[in-house]
Amino acid sequence: MSRPGLHPEGMNISRTVGPAAGWAPAAANSTVMENETRLEGRLDRILAHATRPRGAAVVIATVSTSITVVAGMLMTVADRDNFPSIGSGLWWAVQTVTTVGYGDHVPASVAGRLVAALVMLVGIGFLTVITAAITSTFVSRTRLEQAPSGAVTPTEEQLRQIAGRLERIEAALTDRPSR
Secondary structure (H helix, E strand, O other): OEEEEEOOOOOEEEEEOOOOOEEEEOOOOOOEOOOOOHHHHHHHHHHHHHHOHHHHHHHHHHHHHHHHHHHHHHHHHHOOOOOOOHHHHHHHHHHHHOOOOOOOOOOOOHHHHHHHHHHHHHHHHHHHHHHHHHHHHHHHHHHHHHOOOOOOOHHHHHHHHHHHHHHHHHHHHHHOOOO
């Protein structure tokens, strides 16, 4: 299965998902996922902006701020007794998302604790995945930029040496008289 998108270098490609995962030219991969959800499309567009350090910083800051504001408002609605104002809900959300956790505001209701658990999991999981994906893009780009075109990598050189040794072994075996 594949999804259309932008390669970190801005090329129109498809992202293959599954055992053969990787970037491939869009024309070479004809199985394009047509039923992309709105959320997937929006995430693809957002992450397409994260191909440069400035864009990555904007994406991470936007996602972090959005999670914090939504969590603060949700906590004010879910646990009105302990978080009577949006300010107290936002203060709790900032503490939770940044993992400071002073403990001065703690959700007491079941709904408040569910919101808290969701914020913690999303804060840890989602932001980590976004940051890792952006970092991977930068590492890949740096490797491409640093590798001179036409240069032989150490792995390719080792494979050439092994192939040469195998050819010499095969030649020696074929030259020997059979018993």
